[in-house]
Amino acid sequence: MLLGLDGFPHRAISPGLTPRMWALAEAGGRAAEGGMTDLPSSTDPGFCSLLTGCYPTTHGVRTTSWRYARLPDWAGVETPRVPTIFDVGHLNESDTVGHDHGPESSAAQECYAATDRTVGELFDAMQDHWAETIVVIVSDHDMQARDASPPIDLMANGDGLWDLVIPDGGAALVHLRPGVDAREAGAALGRIDGIETWLVGDSAMLIAGARRGRIFKAPQYSSGGFHGAPATARTVALVGGGHPDVQRLAAALTRRRPHLADWAPTLAPILGADMAGTDGANLLA
Numbered sequence: 483m484l485l486g487l488d489g490f491p492h493r494a495i496s497p498g499l500t501p502r503m504w505a506l507a508e509a510g511g512r513a514a515e516g517g518m519t520d521l522p523s524s525t526d527p528g529f530c531s532l533l534t535g536c537y538p539t540t541h542g543v544r545t546t547s548w549r550y551a552r553l554p555d556w557a558g559v560e561t562p563r564v565p566t567i568f569d570v571g572h573l574n575e576s577d578t579v580g581h582d583h584g585p586e587s588s589a590a591q592e593c594y595a596a597t598d599r600t601v602g603e604l605f606d607a608m609q610d611h612w613a614e615t616i617v618v619i620v621s622d623h624d625m626q627a628r629d630a631s632p633p634i635d636l637m638a639n640g641d642g643l644w645d646l647v648i649p650d651g652g653a654a655l656v657h658l659r660p661g662v663d664a665r666e667a668g669a670a671l672g673r674i675d676g677i678e679t680w681l682v683g684d685s686a687m688l689i690a691g692a693r694r695g696r697i698f699k700a701p702q703y704s705s706g707g708f709h710g711a712p713a714t715a716r717t718v719a720l721v722g723g724g725h726p727d728v729q730r731l732a733a734a735l736t737r738r739r740p741h742l743a744d745w746a747p748t749l750a751p752i753l754g755a756d757m758a759g760t761d762g763a764n765l766l767a
């Protein structure tokens with residue numbers, strides 16, 4: 483059973499707030515520092531990595547911003563271009579409440595507890611098959627609150643190096659003008675106030691990541707929390723259940739922080755399936 487808790491913070495998994503998931507991980511295991519995803523730490527790139535076992539550079543879904551405007555070709559695809567054998571139980575409320583009220587709000591805390599109760603009901607429903615069950619619970623990204631700084635306006639700081647920017651919360655896809663050197667453009671990005679990091683996304687595209695609390699200028703903003711940045715690239719990563727492989731999985735999580743793309747190639751062989759050519763690694767290998 484593969485569950486994806488949208489926007490659920492790793493730090494919210496605790497004995498008091500999420501007793502069912504905590505107990506699952508106590509009997510099974512958890513990544514102490516949580517799992518990892520890529521930039522933008524955003525819903526669609528993350529879930530596509532989880533399901534395909536590939537990184538965004540391979541599955542092609544680079545941002546969730548296509549939900550608000552049609553993406554130009556340089557910003558990737560809306561549907562992953564590699565196949566999957568998996569489906570995921572997606573619980574979205576933690577993302578919605580985190581966006582609306584902020585991840586540390588009382589509304590969000592109540593939502594985390596309610597999500598735990600729902601997940602607990604699933605555990606109860608599976609008790610007759612617990613001995614043959616592996617439960618993997620992840621989130622696609624964390625959530626953070628904004629600080630009082632103004633949004634980062636990359637188009638006002640382009641110096642002619644880039645001509646288009648697609649914001650995705652605390653990250654942005656940056657399209658380079660023809661002939662521009664990616665290193666030169668990246669260095670220019672790095673000098674802009676509020677930028678923490680940048681990486682090469684494609685031949686003509688860089689991905690900028692903002693410092694904690696900072697957001698990129700966008701047509702509209704959530705009233706509460708947001709994601710996309712390096713600070714929210716941490717995921718929930720729990721395993722449990724009665725299947726004999728659960729303890730091996732739990733031990734693997736103590737040795738290595740799992741990337742979202744590691745789960746498909748880890749779980750496929752247990753199910754007797756072959757998932758060759760993934761970017762992620764089999765955590766049990």
Ligand SMILES: [Zn+2]
Pocket residue numbers: 488489524525526577622623
């Ligand atoms: Zn999400």
